[in-house]
Amino acid sequence: MIRVLSKTTMVAVLGLFLLFFLIPILWLLLTSTRNSTSLLNSSPYSFGSFGDLGRNFSALMSFQDGAVKRWLGNSLLYAALALVVTLLVSIPAGYALAKMKFAGRRFLLITTLVVMLMPTASLVLPTFLEINTAHLVNTPLSVVLPYSFFPFGVYLTYIYFSTTVPADLLAAAKIDGCGEFRTFTRIALPLATPVVALVGFFSFVGNWNNFFLPYVMLPGSDQYPMQVGLTQMLASTPTFNPVVGANAAVSPPELVLATLVSIAPVLVVFLLAQRYLVAGLTAGGTKE
Numbered sequence: 228m229i230r231v232l233s234k235t236t237m238v239a240v241l242g243l244f245l246l247f248f249l250i251p252i253l254w255l256l257l258t259s260t261r262n263s264t265s266l267l268n269s270s271p272y273s274f275g276s277f278g279d280l281g282r283n284f285s286a287l288m289s290f291q292d293g294a295v296k297r298w299l300g301n302s303l304l305y306a307a308l309a310l311v312v313t314l315l316v317s318i319p320a321g322y323a324l325a326k327m328k329f330a331g332r333r334f335l336l337i338t339t340l341v342v343m344l345m346p347t348a349s350l351v352l353p354t355f356l357e358i359n360t361a362h363l364v365n366t367p368l369s370v371v372l373p374y375s376f377f378p379f380g381v382y383l384t385y386i387y388f389s390t391t392v393p394a395d396l397l398a399a400a401k402i403d404g405c406g407e408f409r410t411f412t413r414i415a416l417p418l419a420t421p422v423v424a425l426v427g428f429f430s431f432v433g434n435w436n437n438f439f440l441p442y443v444m445l446p447g448s449d450q451y452p453m454q455v456g457l458t459q460m461l462a463s464t465p466t467f468n469p470v471v472g473a474n475a476a477v478s479p480p481e482l483v484l485a486t487l488v489s490i491a492p493v494l495v496v497f498l499l500a501q502r503y504l505v506a507g508l509t510a511g512g513t514k515e
Contacts, residue, residue, distance in 0.1 A: 255483050257272055257275070258480055258483045259280060260274055260276060260279055262275065262279045262282070262283075262478070266480060275480075283478070283484045284484060286478070287481045290463075298455075302454070303492070305367060305370045305371055305434060305452055306431050309370075309375045309430065309434045310431050313375050313377045314426065314427055316377075317426055317430075318416070318426065321385040321386075322411055322415055322416075325385045325386075325389040325392075327407070336385070339382055347439070350373075351440055358444065365445060365450070370437070370440060370441050374437060379429065380430055383426055392419070396414060428496065428497070428500055432496075435452075435493055436493075437454065438454045438455060441454070457485060463476060463477040464476070
């Protein structure tokens with residue numbers, strides 16, 4: 228009896244948490260199918276029409292002569308470039324920390340952990356001063372380079388190689404004549420597909436959702452990523468900014484649709500890579 232009550236209580240609590248997270252998402256999905264009038268006069272969770280959804284999408288794509296498409300393209304460019312550099316740096320760095328012995332190894336590992344735990348916002352000012360000294364402000368590199376260093380990715384890779392790839396396997400490759408570089412590229416890297424996918428996913432999501440650094444580094448609207456562009460749309464919504472001009476106004480349903488469009492690429496990447504993500508998350512859970 229006690230076990231049944233305990234299970235019922237657990238299911239009820241989980242159900243409440245599920246509703247807590249699903250209700251806002253449901254509201255977003257339904258609001259994108261409505262117009263401003265029905266948003267005020269009908270039930271918050273009523274479905275509008277596909278016609279209103281099409282009109283909202285058309286108005287969204289024509290906002291400031293296609294600014295949304297430019298912002299999405301910028302986000303994709305910044306996230307993709309940072310992802311490539313992140314993988315080229317983080318995977319070898321994590322392997323070196325896990326499997327190689329060299330002077331300063333422990334210091335580098337501790338430094339990686341410290342930087343990983345630091346709030347990102349605390350690094351924006353020194354990063355801006357450094358990028359400004361290099362005369363890279365207002366360029367794509369001002370966003371790509373700072374977020375290409377991904378200490379969390381280095382640490383994930385370090386844990387994976389430390390716990391999953393047997394040292395005897397690497398030693399056998401070296402006995403057969405492989406140098407350190409060939410051992411990494413021919414033996415260790417093919418075994419590291421799950422953690423590469425995991426690091427790549429977290430890097431892509433982090434860079435796609437990056438707001439503060441692009442907001443500081445990119446003064447021009449044409450170079451904004453989607454997350455910064457959303458704030459510009461928010462400022463053009465009369466509900467939040469009553470002084471906005473009628474010709475430049477963005478309706479709340481259009482703003483909601485822009486939010487859904489901004490998260491769609493991340494959702495697609497997750498659905499395509501979920502098998503590798505699950506494998507990466509469980510890698511290192513057991514040790515022979």
